[in-house]
Amino acid sequence: MSVDAREWVWEHSTSRGTARLVLLSIADRVPDEQCVAWASLTSLIERTRAGRTAVRDALAALAKSGELLELEHLQGPQRTRVYRLPRAATWLAKVAAATQEDPEAYVEPPAETDAVPELDETRLRRHGIWPREGAESDPSRRNPTGAESDPSRRNPTPRRAGIRTQHGTESDPQNRSEPKVNRNGSSSGAAVTSAAEWQVDPASRTWAQQQGHLDRLGEEGLAAADAKWRLHRAAWKARSAGAWAADWRSWIAREHAPGRPNLYALPGSGPAPASGMTRAEAHTAALLAALDEPTGTE
Template identity: 40%
Template sequence: MSLDAMDWVWTRSTAKGTARMVLLAIADKCPDDACTAYAGTTMLVQRTNAARSSVVAAVDKLLDGGELRVVEGSKGPRGETVYHLPRAVGHVRSMPEDIRFRGLESGPVQNPDRSENRPPEGRETGPEGYGNRTPTGPESGPQNAYERKHQAEQQQARATRSALIPELGPLDGALATAGIPVRWSLGLGEQRDVWRLVQAHGVEALVARAATRTTPGAEPKPARYWLRVWGDLDRAPAARPGPATAAPYTDNLAAGLALLHAQKEGNP
């Protein structure tokens, strides 16, 4: 699920009531930061615990408000509608306080009164006693460990990528509309390469090329894959000589043979 997409709903969405619950249910289904997910009405009814008519009305309201969009031409594995949360794209949730302080656990604790790198039993040091505390109880359970691992992976991925340059916004939007979600994990130089291809061939050509390599409902491909695919547009095959090129040579050969035959006929 995309925790960033859910955080956007909690902190930025203007939806209320059932519409807000429907938007949260769809955001919870987003597999990555492309903020695209399939969701059927039956599933939304089960997750929101609302009447079917209320869910349908909520989806219509979200579509009218622009916080939700249907990805045309794409369907889920059982024919579900594929939705896109356009305003949640690029949203990054703020780092929780426990993550900011967790860096203190990575080094030894300076404690001149003890040789061990831990405080005396019953005492806790660091900001609000958190820095040197060994997690116990519910926070040390497998769910909490998974949450910490997921957060660390997302933060590491963001640290190695550049924000999408504004020039690629139309391409990103056209790809999303065509049902081709892209993981934009590119450096600035690679994004400039994509922009050069857009200038050389146009957005429609890049989207058309990507559509030939996309299966409805497939997992989003990384932008580096599409950069290689689009690079083929610069390597169009050279034109081969056709019949028009060979025709003058054939005509001259036939004329020469005819002249030779006429000379033989005139000089027996």
């Protein structure tokens, strides 16, 4: 479902620059048609390679435009903020309703008068999103764009903030259930490991197969991409298995198949997307590849 949310951003969002990157980063975590996802300020800074102030300004601009809504009464794992893409949710609802009768039907983009689908909060719990506790005294609530210090990934997940059920699919972008092979012993419950010790979990393997990356790269190509990822991440600090899994998926999504030309950032300016990738995935892979290039401002 994150593919559909990203497709809406690419095709219909009016955002630009850092705001567009922030919106794409949040859309990449959307697990279903409700278009709700959690994200910390720190993770958005890392994903967009933008400064803290720039990301905060982008969140404020997106909220003002109506393309992003913060659900202040909800919280994700480690008390992260929860956002919704209301116009994307409206768009997906219109598409679903129209294509029930005619799969080839053309659907007009949502208008200002179109109602946003009602939110089913009970379904969000399978993705680690719960009602916020102690909202009145929550210090992060006083800052609409996130606290100065987002929760550390080393901190144990709050009691009601983690994923409680196993109902999510293995390829769910926010299903962070981790096999024991990726957990180091710790009395505090904060499981961190190095990139070399982290093993590809079943959810990531299933994701690679369902998204077409296994067909695109092949077993040998996937193994080579994994080896290259470990080499480039060898000097990174220890992180949680969920964080490594997200980083590994991002790497695989933009890894080029052996013997195939590179992706281009602009549609129509280069070869067609690699087999097994949707147009939105090709856009995202190209954008992420471009962000890896040195800019001289690091």
